[in-house]
Amino acid sequence: DAGITQSPRHKVTETGTPVTLRCHQTENHRYMYWYRQDPGHGLRLIHYSYGVKDTDKGEVSDGYSVSRSKTEDFLLTLESATSSQTSVYFCAISAGHMEKLFFGSGTQLSVL
Amino acid sequence: KNEVEQSPQNLTAQEGEFITINCSYSVGISALHWLQQHPGGGIVSLFMLSSGKKKHGRLIATINIQEKHSSLHITASHPRDSAVYICAAPRGGGADGLTFGKGTHLIIQP
Secondary structure, three states, X not given: OOOEEEEOOEEEEOOOOXXXXXXXXXXXXXXXXXXXXXXXXXXXXXXXXXXXXXXXEOOOOOOEEEEEEEOOEEEXXXXXXXXXXXXXXXXXXXXXXXXXXXEOOOEEEEEO | OOOEEEEOOEEEEEOOOOEEEEEEEOOXXXXXXXXXXXXXXXXXXXXXXXXXXXXXXXXXXXXXXXOOEEEXXXXXXXXXXXXXXXXXXXXXXXXXXXXXXOXXXXXXXX
């Protein structure tokens, strides 16, 4: 199994508070992605990174920011959490743009 | 932007049946992914294919690039195959990342 760890696994927070989710990999893969999964929508790309300090927006990036200061870590921040951001968040990694994807175990986030 | 459609959304079958899940996409691509999401939520990559057919155990994936269509087949289905199967294609327009179908929820009954 690919070495990819998400933390925390579960989080409950209140509307308006900042939240940071962490994705850590030990595979030295270039690409890292943050997706959210919601009923009826499937997985949707929030942000992705193609190298240290190189990030770009996905299709549902509003309200989220990311940072990648080291190859192994990709952080997703909700600056001011809203109830619409209640979701399951998955991190994924790949060695290249169209290479096999490896997923983390997911983070269940509830914003009350 | 690539649009990915899967069918059926839900499928219940008896053990041993031959299963087919379909995926179509709107923008020409170089490769397509098939993923499996276990009942516990974990997601694993099954196939990435750009042409023809790939086989892994009882799973077979085919793709027709010209028709923008792919299928995932399961032979001799078993209850442990029960999962959500998801196809994904590049977003298109020069953007990185994938666009995912909504998934096919498969239940194999003993």
